[in-house]
Amino acid sequence: MPKIINKEAKKQDIIEAAMKVFAQKGFANTKMADVAQAANIGKGTIYEYFKNKSEIFENGFRYFMDAMETTIAKKIFKITDPVEKFKAIFTSMTDFFEGETAEFMEIILDFWAEAIRQKDEHTLVMLDLEKVYVDFRKMIGAVLEDGIRIGKFKPMNTFMVASLLIGMTDGLMLQWIMNRDLIDVKEAIRCLLDEIITGIYAD
Amino acid sequence: MPKIINKEAKKQDIIEAAMKVFAQKGFANTKMADVAQAANIGKGTIYEYFKNKSEIFENGFRYFMDAMETTIAKKIFKITDPVEKFKAIFTSMTDFFEGETAEFMEIILDFWAEAIRQKDEHTLVMLDLEKVYVDFRKMIGAVLEDGIRIGKFKPMNTFMVASLLIGMTDGLMLQWIMNRDLIDVKEAIRCLLDEIITGIYAD
Amino acid sequence: MPKIINKEAKKQDIIEAAMKVFAQKGFANTKMADVAQAANIGKGTIYEYFKNKSEIFENGFRYFMDAMETTIAKKIFKITDPVEKFKAIFTSMTDFFEGETAEFMEIILDFWAEAIRQKDEHTLVMLDLEKVYVDFRKMIGAVLEDGIRIGKFKPMNTFMVASLLIGMTDGLMLQWIMNRDLIDVKEAIRCLLDEIITGIYAD
């Protein structure tokens, strides 16, 4: 009589445990033994759920990205006004700097570093990363275009502006990671939206 | 009579060779043998110039950061008008996306990832990284304050704005690294300065 | 369900295999690969049982010393007459020159050489070595004092005499190691006890 196990749930457990360790030590410096210990299972057991170390990484990456997209999607779901939607997207990003996800933020650089290294190999991770950015640009681009259509935003190269805005939040995150005390993320985003990027609003 | 060797020059050679390999393979995936081969020297020779692999990393990091600061400093040296100076800072950043330094850009993520992992250990790398950002914020902050004083910029939290602007260029770089063809950096910076962040300019 | 392994027994196996190799090649000239091969295990397996090469050395050292003490203790356990006890201590030492332990004798110099080099660092090895000598001197000293008390031995500086006697057997061993054929150990010990050190006996 085999133990009844929810394979998928256990896989998630391992991913989450792995992510915590990755966040602390970095992917390259994390040993499978560390992951096993963090997940409270035996080393060998990991291989029942993942082919190898890279696969944990890839799954973790997708897990993280999905969480990010879902969180934002939920927040802006019901908002109809483009300007409000636009602002909501960015303010919702501050959620990641708080609560449980905060510790995962530190992995992101590892993800990026690793993903970018593989960029010519068209690995799953890289495709995921690109997809997330493409989706994200599309989402913001669509909001901008909605806003332009109804005259709330000025005409602009929406692709470019979306890229720049995403870049700004990424960069903000980078500085926050480096020194959390230095930057008040909430205030920074407010300043960003209300005082700086006024160029996108129609007069 | 000993061979006359310019130790410092050779050290630079090794650093540059190492940086190229780091850029291609990432720090963790680069073997000392790779560096040796790239520098056209024997494995053992590296250890005549560096205590260990980490020390190459640290030296490379400082080398890169110094080059960055110097390049920008040169560009804005003679400009007196704050608005022009401000614009020059950001347009000069595009230089890094072209020419010889371009290939080094890919290491930056590794630097960041590694540096951030060490952020609680107050290593040299981390101190360097922080110093560069502090200096950079100061430089931009000073320009902004000059501009405010003469009425060209609106009053603002110059520290915050500087951080956001730096973040924006960092984030832009990130996306450029991921897919060079997608983003026209020069045009992006122009768009950034002329169309988006108009909120900082006085009416 | 984990494999049932007697970790301690395997550790002993490795120690014994290592000792054989150390005896043949010397500690410094012995590679971990040699030890692994001798123990019929993989290189990596050694590190499941020992932190590093030195730790094998230390364990081996203690193993050897314990074996020595135990052997002698067993031999003299039931003897009550001090003179007989005294003689038994030395004749039992000849056991080490025969049988299985013989090949380990050659390591002793390595132990000594290594231990003495560490004498100012108060390492475990050195402490062990000192302890063995201290214990050994005490044991012989006690026997001598017993003998003096009952008038079988002359009054003497028992500490000094014990040291000299230990020294003599050590030195004898040294020469035996150098050239086994040259010296008949059994006869030498007999000669030592019956003909030479007659000065300790009461008339």
Place this chain on the structure above:
Amino acid sequence: MPKIINKEAKKQDIIEAAMKVFAQKGFANTKMADVAQAANIGKGTIYEYFKNKSEIFENGFRYFMDAMETTIAKKIFKITDPVEKFKAIFTSMTDFFEGETAEFMEIILDFWAEAIRQKDEHTLVMLDLEKVYVDFRKMIGAVLEDGIRIGKFKPMNTFMVASLLIGMTDGLMLQWIMNRDLIDVKEAIRCLLDEIITGIYAD
């Protein structure tokens, strides 16, 4: 015009420097760079005088042994009475435990350990070591036989007794190396000669 150099003298300088380092660190742990530094010359220069590291060892060994033999030979040269000669041999050994040679004593174990390891290879070192012991046994044996002839010593197996006596001094040295404060060498030798090994004297 080449510098006038006394090659042989410089060779001695290197040997002496090397011996000091060997004494401190042990042969295996001594780097050629250490020897060079101790001798105040360049690493490469050593190879003008010695073929390799082993050759320094061999020369050092012979140097040490010669010094030992010479010292003793000088001491007993003029003594004619066998008993006095016998005693002089052992008391003169205490000289090695004092003065400049003391620090060299610590190498001896390394010499032994190394030499014994090479015992089946009939290397120079081993031959030297054997020769020294053979000579030493002969010297003591001859004195004993002289003494027997004139009735001062009892008839005995002179070879065996000589071996045991040499062994005793070697062993004494070993203990002294381990803990110099523990043993008063001079008093130990006196005790050895006057109180313990009375069995060799004729009544």
Place this chain on the structure above:
DNA sequence: GATGAATGAGGATTCATTCAT
């Protein structure tokens, strides 16, 4: 399914030796 003992490929580092100057 779960485990952890076993493994060996791989890589950083050391150091005796060489050789151009």
Place this chain on the structure above:
DNA sequence: AATGAATGAATCCTCATTCAT
């Protein structure tokens, strides 16, 4: 003769992965 920069063979140790239980 003297040097020390250069070298790569040699070796310790790590750790992802396998597999017998």
